[in-house]
Structures are given as structure tokens and as C-alpha cells.
Amino acid sequence: MAETSIFNLLSRVASLDVAPAFQPYSKVVIHVDDDTVVEAGDDTGRTLEFNDPFGTQELAEQLLAKLPGYQYQPLYAQGTLLDPAAEIGDGVSIKGYYSGIYQRDRTFGKLMQADVAAPHDEEINHEYKYKSPQERKFTREIGNVRASLLIQAGLIEAKVSRESPEGQTSFSWLMGDTSHTWYANGRQVMRVNANGAEIDGKITAREGYIGNGSAGFSIKATAIYNGMTGLNDTVHNGIYIGTDGVALGKGAFKVTAAGNVSANNMELTGTLRVGGSSIGASVLRQGAQSAYSNGSYWTGGAGGGYNFKSMADNNDYTAKYGKFTYLTVANANFYSYALNYKDWNGNNQTVYVLGHG
Amino acid sequence: MQDVSALYRQIVADPNHYFEATVVIGESGNLVTEAGDTILFGGTAIIVSRTGPDSGYAESTIFSLKTSSRMFGNEPEIGKVIAQEIELQMLQPAGEIPPMALIVPYVRACAGDLRSEWLQQGVFYIDTRQTSASYENLPVITLHGFDAALLTEQDYAETRLDWPAVDIDIVQEIAATIGVSVDSRTVDLMTDGRTFPLPTGYTLREMLGYIAAEYLGCFIMTEQGQLRLVSLLDLPKETSFLIDRNGDYITFGGDRIKV
Numbered sequence: 168m169a170e171t172s173i174f175n176l177l178s179r180v181a182s183l184d185v186a187p188a189f190q191p192y193s194k195v196v197i198h199v200d201d202d203t204v205v206e207a208g209d210d211t212g213r214t215l216e217f218n219d220p221f222g223t224q225e226l227a228e229q230l231l232a233k234l235p236g237y238q239y240q241p242l243y244a245q246g247t248l249l250d251p252a253a254e255i256g257d258g259v260s261i262k263g264y265y266s267g268i269y270q271r272d273r274t275f276g277k278l279m280q281a282d283v284a285a286p287h288d289e290e291i292n293h294e295y296k297y298k299s300p301q302e303r304k305f306t307r308e309i310g311n312v313r314a315s316l317l318i319q320a321g322l323i324e325a326k327v328s329r330e331s332p333e334g335q336t337s338f339s340w341l342m343g344d345t346s347h348t349w350y351a352n353g354r355q356v357m358r359v360n361a362n363g364a365e366i367d368g369k370i371t372a373r374e375g376y377i378g379n380g381s382a383g384f385s386i387k388a389t390a391i392y393n394g395m396t397g398l399n400d401t402v403h404n405g406i407y408i409g410t411d412g413v414a415l416g417k418g419a420f421k422v423t424a425a426g427n428v429s430a431n432n433m434e435l436t437g438t439l440r441v442g443g444s445s446i447g448a449s450v451l452r453q454g455a456q457s458a459y460s461n462g463s464y465w466t467g468g469a470g471g472g473y474n475f476k477s478m479a480d481n482n483d484y485t486a487k488y489g490k491f492t493y494l495t496v497a498n499a500n501f502y503s504y505a506l507n508y509k510d511w512n513g514n515n516q517t518v519y520v521l522g523h524g
Numbered sequence: 525m526q527d528v529s530a531l532y533r534q535i536v537a538d539p540n541h542y543f544e545a546t547v548v549i550g551e552s553g554n555l556v557t558e559a560g561d562t563i564l565f566g567g568t569a570i571i572v573s574r575t576g577p578d579s580g581y582a583e584s585t586i587f588s589l590k591t592s593s594r595m596f597g598n599e600p601e602i603g604k605v606i607a608q609e610i611e612l613q614m615l616q617p618a619g620e621i622p623p624m625a626l627i628v629p630y631v632r633a634c635a636g637d638l639r640s641e642w643l644q645q646g647v648f649y650i651d652t653r654q655t656s657a658s659y660e661n662l663p664v665i666t667l668h669g670f671d672a673a674l675l676t677e678q679d680y681a682e683t684r685l686d687w688p689a690v691d692i693d694i695v696q697e698i699a700a701t702i703g704v705s706v707d708s709r710t711v712d713l714m715t716d717g718r719t720f721p722l723p724t725g726y727t728l729r730e731m732l733g734y735i736a737a738e739y740l741g742c743f744i745m746t747e748q749g750q751l752r753l754v755s756l757l758d759l760p761k762e763t764s765f766l767i768d769r770n771g772d773y774i775t776f777g778g779d780r781i782k783v
Contacts, residue, residue, distance in 0.1 A: 174525075189599075189600075215600070215602070215740075217601070217602050217603040217737045218603065218734075218737075219603065219734045219737050219738065220726075220734065221720055221721070221734055221738075226738060230738070230740060233740060233757060234740075234757075237756065237757060239599075239600050239756075250525075250536060251543060251631045251633075251643055251645065252525050252526040252528050252532070252643060253525060253526075254525055254526060254746065254747065255593055255595055255744050255754060256595075256744075256752075256754035256758060256759070257525055257760075258759055258760045266759075267756075267759045269594070269595040269596060269600075270593070270594045270595065271591075271592070271593050272590065272591075272592045272593075273590060273591050273592075273645075274588070274589075274590050275543075275545040275586075275588075275589035275590070275591075275629060275631065275645075276543070276545070276583075277542040277543055277544075278542070278543070279543045279631060286594075286596065286597060286598055286599070287598060287599055
């Protein structure tokens with residue numbers, strides 16, 4: 168029966184590359200799945216890691232218990248005269264170094280030369296556990312990004328997650344037989360099914376269309392409109408909302424970006440404020456009636472009062488009531504005269520009386 | 525180490541020993557001359573079995589023959605199923621080489637008139653082939669192949685085991701599925717009796733890897749074409765016995781001499 172054996176090659180080797188034996192293993196880490204890792208041991212030696220969906224804490228501890236005393240001796244020997252009867256896993260002793268045959272490249276011929284190795288990566292066997300800032304950054308950027316793709320009957324799920332000192336982020340989608348759903352950090356942001364799409368979040372689009380395929384809202388970079396094609400469109404009925412203004416119904420109502428309002432009709436049920444002052448509906452109505460009946464109009468004046476203007480000559484102007492704080496009269500039949508008198512102290516006083524001639 | 529005869533050990537101990545190689549391709553072929561020409565009988569090629577090394581292609585028709593096996597890469601790893609590779613460059617054989625045909629190389633030790641038994645050096649399946657006319661206008665074919673480990677790249681679709689099943693039973697069933705047997709050392713090694721649930725969604729190769737990891741090893745295919753678990757802990761302890769110039773132990777009355 169074949170058995171595991173030791174081959175002594177003495178010095179029959181073209182070249183030999185040997186590194187110091189690895190530290191003994193002190194820790195076993197089993198990656199059970201993307202989210203589950205079981206481990207046993209400490210960081211005083213090397214760590215043996217592997218994937219096993221059936222791994223348990225008990226298994227990690229059992230394997231760790233088998234590892235004390237095991238030390239891996241890296242070596243790489245070229246051009247050895249290794250017996251063709253040797254097998255992978257056999258021991259080999261070369262120039263006083265002893266290890267296992269874990270790699271073997273053979274060239275068949277009269278000498279049956281072979282390159283044998285217990286391979287190693289010189290960069291891995293660091294005794295001084297130092298990582299440069301670049302290595303740490305690389306570990307953070309690359310090592311903590313995980314991705315998974317799950318394909319089952321009736322379900323496909325893909326997920327990418329990243330763990331970093333700033334926190335954990337993830338993005339995933341899940342496609343079933345009735346819907347397709349996207350998630351960001353575990354929260355649903357979009358769902359598409361036979362009824363359409365539901366989006367919970369910001370939508371950004373250069374152009375687009377909302378409607379039934381033949382009529383609806385057009386979305387442009389500076390406007391959204393339906394029917395009307397511009398702010399000053401007086402041909403098409405509809406609505407226009409743009410950066411230059413808002414318009415409705417062939418322009419029957421329009422507000423420009425400068426704040427100018429035009430409307431065919433307007434009914435106000437509350438208070439109209441002009442220049443910071445309120446004008447009640449009754450005042451507007453009476454003032455408008457008075458101004459209209461006298462064929463003229465009034466405008467705002469200094470001191471919060473009002474000036475009549477452009478009144479024609481030789482006409483009579485009447486008002487039902489009013490109050491003047493200042494009254495300026497030009498070429499009118501108003502006159503004033505002074506009334507002089509003495510007050511109780513004997514001092515002369517004068518009052519001016521406005522009279523009508 | 526493969527089983528070898530006393531004659532083999534005797535020849536290898538001879539400082540003037542050398543090795544001969546031959547290679548068998550396919551299950552059968554045409555009888556050829558030493559130069560590789562088909563021997564005709566009444567105009568008809570003679571079909572011969574190629575199941576043994578004595579009917580294989582001799583070194584005179586072989587330009588190069590290399591095999592490569594790597595149990596792991598840059599540091600000790602466990603839980604893998606490793607395929608050995610072969611690359612064979614030779615005169616184009618007269619017969620048709622069927623797709624994915626077997627390639628089985630052999631080696632024997634020679635010294636003077638002595639010839640040892642043939643030692644099988646793996647069982648491979650052709651993966652790619654390339655033909656060129658680069659040797660005195662004769663067609664030269666280059667074959668590249670892998671051993672049966674790659675046959676485990678299939679779903680664990682059928683089983684006759686009762687699940688959860690014991691590890692060695694799973695290994696035996698996987699070996700039977702790919703048409704190989706299990707190396708006896710593997711049976712001796714797998715005594716923990718670990719049980720596994722039905723591996724739904726995993727390939728045979730993945731399942732073998734998970735079992736191998738729990739024994740701190742990897743699965744390989746032996747030179748005899750058997751499935752074998754090699755554990756890191758299976759390495760024999762270093763010894764300091766007296767050896768001869770070839771590295772073989774010197775015995776006294778059958779016992780090795782410790783120094």
C-alpha cells in the first residue's frame with residue numbers, strides 16, 4: 168500500500184530557495200457566509216482561514232487544537248532529481264531543510280527532473296505586524312466590500328455592502344416574478360410592478376413626459392407644460408409653469424417672473440394690500456364708484472393720503488364724504504381770511520378761516 | 525510514495541540508472557511502427573488496446589512531456605480540490621484521438637539490462653489540442669489536459685445516501701459519480717465521522733473542499749487516478765536515520781539506523 172514517505176535529496180538540486188519557518192498557528196477563522204464568521208484562538212501566531220458553510224464554533228476549536236506544533240517550512244527547489252515514485256504530500260529533505268512536497272512540476276526524460284516546492288509569499292510572513300497607511304487604506308477600501316448574488320427559482324437578489332470607519336452602506340435589488348425592487352441601506356427606494364413605478368426619493372431628469380402616451384405634461388429643463396407651449400402662448404389652452412413665469416388658459420391668467428399679474432377676471436374675498444397698506448373691499452368699491460362717477464381717478468399721494476388729478480376745468484366734483492389732512496387748492500373759489508382776537512392773557516392771536524366765495 | 529518493487533529500488537540505487545517514459549492516449553488505437561506509421565494488414569489498420577504502458581507511445585515519438593501539480597499557491601491553504609495538468613508534445617498519432625481522450629504517462633527505472641515495472645504518473649483527460657507541421661514536415665500535436673478533479677465541477681444532483689451523511693460516505697459517492705475510486709490513505713485519515721446535510725446548490729468540488737477543510741487538507745488525484753485527501757498534518761515527522769548516497773535508508777536486519 169502506498170504511504171506518505173520522506174525523500175532525501177541531499178544536495179541533488181540545481182537551486183534552493185528557503186525562507187524561515189512560519190510561526191505556529193494560534194487562530195482558526197471560518198467564514199460560514201457573508202455575514203457569519205466563527206473563530207477560535209488568539210493573534211499570538213499565524214491565522215488559518217477558510218470558507219465552510221457548515222463551519223461551527225466547535226469545529227474551529229477542534230481544528231485549532233490539532234494545530235499546535237505544526238510549523239510550515241517554505242522552500243523552493245529547482246532541478247531536483249526527485250524519485251518519480253514521490254507524491255504530493257510526501258516529505259522532502261534538501262540540504263538539511265525539511266518540508267512537504269506541495270507543488271511539483273516534472274519534465275519527463277532520462278533524469279526525470281522536477282521543481283518541487285512548499286510555496287510561500289515572502290510578503291506574507293511578516294514577523295513585525297506593521298501595515299503601512301496605504302495597506303490599511305487598501306484594506307478598508309477593498310477588503311470590506313462584499314458582494315453577493317443569490318439566484319433561486321422565482322427570485323434573484325444582488326447586494327453590495329461596504330463596511331468602513333464611517334459606517335456601513337449597502338445597495339441591493341431583488342427581482343421576483345411580480346416586481347423588481349431597489350433598496351439603499353435597507354430602505355426601499357424604488358419598486359416597479361405591473362401598475363407602474365413607485366419612487367421614494369429624488370428624481371432628476373433632463374427631459375421627460377408624464378401622460379398617457381399621446382397627451383400630458385412635457386418636462387423640459389426650464390419648464391413643465393401641458394397644452395400651452397410657452398408663457399405668452401395665447402393659442403393653446405392648458406398650463407405652463409416655467410422659470411419665466413406661470414400661465415393658464417391661453418394666457419387668461421399670467422404671472423411673469425418680474426411679478427406682473429394679468430387676469431381676465433379677478434375676485435378677491437380678503438384684503439388687498441397695495442404698497443404695504445390694506446384696502447378693504449368697501450373702500451375700493453366706494454372709491455371706485457366715486458372716481459368713476461366724476462370721470463376721473465385718484466392716485467396715492469404723500470403722507471398716506473390721496474391726490475385727485477387730471478380733473479377737467481369748469482366741472483363740479485362732489486364726494487359723499489371724505490377727510491383731508493392737507494388740501495391744496497389752485498384757481499379755485501376758495502378763500503381764507505384772518506380772524507384776530509386776544510386770548511385770556513391779552514396776547515394777540517390769529518386763526519385762518521377757509522371760506523367759499 | 526507510490527508502491528514500488530524491490531527491483532525498482534535496486535535499479536534506482538544504481539548510480540547509472542535512468543528513466544524511460546511512455547504515454548498511452550485513448551482507450552484503443554492502431555498498431556504502429558516505432559516511427560509512428562500505421563501497420564496495415566491487407567490494407568486495414570490493426571486496432572489494439574491501449575490500456576497498458578507496453579502499447580503506449582515511446583519516447584522516440586515524444587518531444588516533451590510535462591506534468592504540474594500545485595496543492596496551493598503562495599501559502600498553506602486548505603479546503604481546495606486540486607487538478608494536476610499535463611502538456612504533451614509528440615508526433616501526431618496515426619489513429620484518431622477522440623474528444624476528451626485519456627492520457628496516461630508511465631515511467632520505469634532502467635540500469636544496464638534491468639527494467640523495473642512501469643509506474644503510472646497520473647490519469648488525464650485532453651482539454652485542448654493543437655497540430656502543427658514543425659518536425660521534418662511531420663505533423664506535431666500538442667495536447668493539454670487535466671486530471672479527474674475537474675470532473676467534480678458539477679452539481680450534487682443525485683444521491684443514494686441518507687442525509688445527514690457521514691463524510692467518508694459522501695467522498696465515496698462523489699468519487700463514484702466521477703468514475704474513480706478513493707485512495708486507501710484517505711479512508712484511513714477520515715475517521716472523525718463528521719456529518720453533513722444534503723448539499724443543495726453546491727458542486728461536488730465545493731462539497732469535497734468543505735470536507736477537506738475540516739481535516740485541514742485538500743483533495744488531489746493520485747498518480748493512480750484515485751481521489752486522495754492530503755492533510756497538512758499528514759506530513760511525516762522529520763527523521764535522522766542513516767541514509768545512502770541516494771537518500772534511501774540504510775537498514776540493518778530490516779531496521780533503520782538512527783544517527
